[in-house]
Amino acid sequence: MTPAALPSRALLTVDDGLCLWSDKESAMASSIDPPITPRRQLRFTLVLAAVFAVAAAFVLTPHLTRAEAQVTAASEWDGAACNVAVPGSWASSSLLPDPFLKIDGTRVTAQSQWECRRSEIKELAERTIYGDKPQPDSVTGTVTSSRITVNVSDNGRSTSFSASVQLPSGTGPFPAVIVYGGFGADTATILATGTAVVNYDPAAVGAEGTPRSNKQGAFYNLYGATSTTGVLMAQAWGVSRIIDVIEQSGGSVLEPTTGVTGCSRYGKGAFVAGAFDQRIALTMPIESGSGGVSALRSIPQESGSQPLSSTYNEQPWLGDAFSAYTGNPAGLPVDTHEVVGMIAPRGLFIMDNPHVEWLGARSGALAALGGAEVYKALGAGSNISYHSNVSDGTHCATRSEWRTPLQQSINKFLHGTGNPPALINMHSSKSANLAQWRNWTTPTLTPAGPTETTTPAETTTPAETTSPPPGGAGCTATVQMVSQWNSGWQGNVLVTAGATAISGWTLSWTWPGSQRITSSWNASVTSSGAAVTAEDIGWNGAIAAGRTATAWGFVASGASAAPVVTCTPA
Template sequence: MLSPAQASALLVALGAAGVTAQTQNLWGQCGGIGWSGPTTCASGSYCFHQNDWYYQCIPGAGPTTAAPAQPTTTLISTTKAPTYSSSTAAAPSPTTSVPSAGGGGVCPNVPTSLGASVSTLPDPFTFAGGQKVINRADWTCRQAEIKALFEKYELGTLPAKPTVSASYSGSTLSITASTGGKSISFSVTINKPSGSGPFPAIINYGSYGASIPVPSGVATILFNNDDIAAQQDGSSRGKGKFYDLYGSSHSAGALTAWAWGVSRIIDALELTKSQTNIDPTRIGVTGCSRNGKGAFVAGAFEPRIALTLPQESGAGGAGCWRLANWQNSNGYNVQDAKEIVGENVWFSPNFNSYVNNVNQLPFDHHLLASLVAPRGLYIMENPDFEWLGKISTYGCMGAARKNYQALGALEAFGYSQVGGHNHCSFPGAQSSELNAFVSKYLLGNSGTTTGVFRTDQNLNFNIESWCPWTVPSL
């Protein structure tokens, strides 16, 4: 007798066999766990592994036009989380030059060990040492602390700025970064609108073009993030130009390496402003799915980004680890921390030690959004794909919105969950929202109305029960 897993695999195989004569359209699904539809993409596109649940037809000539075999999931387990002492290499403490009333005049040091386990979402407005955030100077210190904690326990260390040089020819911006006697070079393609400029620009993760409609008057910069840090599977660890420069054992996961690459693009734009005719003070960043996670981290780590536009980033992006676990314990099938570290190398290897008990982490991804605040942030999610975590992203970003509330900047925050479309295809129902955010934060139309928090689902979820803390007015 077949086991349930074998029976499920057989049904998937039989379903796929029945549609071999069909081809999937561009941007359509072509594989993934439980998928029984077409696995061959239309001419001019190939089946790209977004994650174990979703393969998508994207433009280009990839390694294959059919979906790879159905993946298996490897869970990384641990029996004890490591402890950190003062001698342990860790992310540097935040600057001590920022005055802080709540912190006694300077920013408190980043703790060298984990605090108490917290089952609800950690308080954005309380330092790890227990001090309260009571003013904007405190908030600056708290952001520095949050960033250091993300680097230490989940994302890996973001290196200091290297020496950067750049040149521009045609539509190609060539960038060289040098440090420690080593150099790497990469390039991006800039597609500019008609007009005199200087133009704002959106950096798009992926060299095949943006999956959101870029409004008129805005340039697009195509960033081949895979060139900076590979992300094929677990064997990609330490591969890519970032690791050629800093060493294959560097703690940064791919998401941090890509954020580093975005920062180097902005460095280069600052150096070549008169040649590119791009305004480096009006930069947005976007990407979808795995690249949406990357865009979110870039917006969090790079303060020169004016507008962050993650699309369907799910777990590891707009979703909170604690909420994903809660969903799975209540019968959902959501990508969580245990699964995601076995799938790919987006996170630091340091994170592996915490995925079986995410409650011990001193942060969750509502605090990733706090690193963007109060800059523009518009998050697009799709509830039709359960593994993305329609509740975990909604609840997580509902908590994140409180960061903007404290700063009196609710108009700069947007979360929009709209179904009825393919993964990484853009629904028309979000067009007016996207255009409004781009108009205000990239095109400079200050009178534009922004700020949105909505879902087209009946989620019946109480955000407040996960946020047992008081929102101050900073």
């Protein structure tokens, strides 16, 4: 971030490319600096809460605007119904674990099975890396044009914290990016896209500079100073509570479509927040290093990167259980490429700095490549981007190379317009080779199949229809439902070529009711009311004669429907 982007902060020093910043209350060093002293305390008052206790309607009414946001989930964690049994032990391997290998030893074969595989990864990552992320009994609060207040109660205890809001020009409501501690993607660029900035003080929820035996902050007020949950997960819990309040607010100021970003230690936090809350549409960690995106097994092999023992001991970022793996990452049942996969198919833009060895950019690239395989298997390969090919080595600098992909990511995943950057751009000095780190292959997952567990609101019965078969040439299209939940459903679109191969396709239909596409991938989609038009994006346009391809996918609001689809070949 530049000083201009942070008006309340002052640049103190630039030493070997490491920026130190301060505000009125504390000097906050980046994650590659020495530990900060424990000067930050949880601060909130009943007077502040009263000042901003503006009445808000706590009705979960979707506020759908523009072309809608990208892939998000119906709840913080849609796999809550999955029956995950964590084993008492697991095999050790120096290679990256197979993200598609389930705990029972079988592999994921259908996209519909990923939800429960994701839940397995979540449980294993909480157990060994981050610590648990509990669900509180009650969350209330208010949203105004300048502040969000959050009040949380659980098991007879209560706590509060707040975040400031900066609105862009124009008429809201606006989607928002939650920015960790003032360090993250360029706020000027965020605001210029018509997106609000929520400035989140993570130290108020999980403080640094504290011993593991006496953790401080709003999270630990509820769950105890000796909680084994690390600060990164505690701070991610705080992000989820902010989203709870935004959802409850009725959408008069902010839409419930959110992104999250942070740099350095706050890049670690943003990464964890995005992985453990499926409502976050866009995750943007920057220069997160060891304990962030960087593959844990790779860090000891990357000269100069922050050792795992240093990451564990510098701050209580990681859960207490990780102490068993600081010298033995091969013993972990998961690695960060699978945490990247937990974000799939939602938007993810990882930014890295190859010029500071401590940041372990090669390990970050490796995790991104491994996680990208999950995105590809889910048919959402364009929804992940990684960029470390930058010229300026200053830590947490605003970089011109990132401005366009940042804009593209925000527009696509928070506003539903344009196309994602869809790039993997590694610096030549910090490139990674996934083939050297895996002995597994990426499966071709069937677009529909039996789910491993369902709630009463879910169904796996296909809802599909086709346009009349073409006479000799042309194409037909099928809308196939993958899964359904209370407020929406996921569909895949299958395109079949007639007697002649096609080089591209355009599909159109009109919804029979109030259904609307809220996100899509692998197609250029435009909607006007109930009318939908979709075109191929080049690589998925060609279909051989008589063959059927799963062309693209979408998430829709409302009840599942079977529209009559018209397919026009290019």
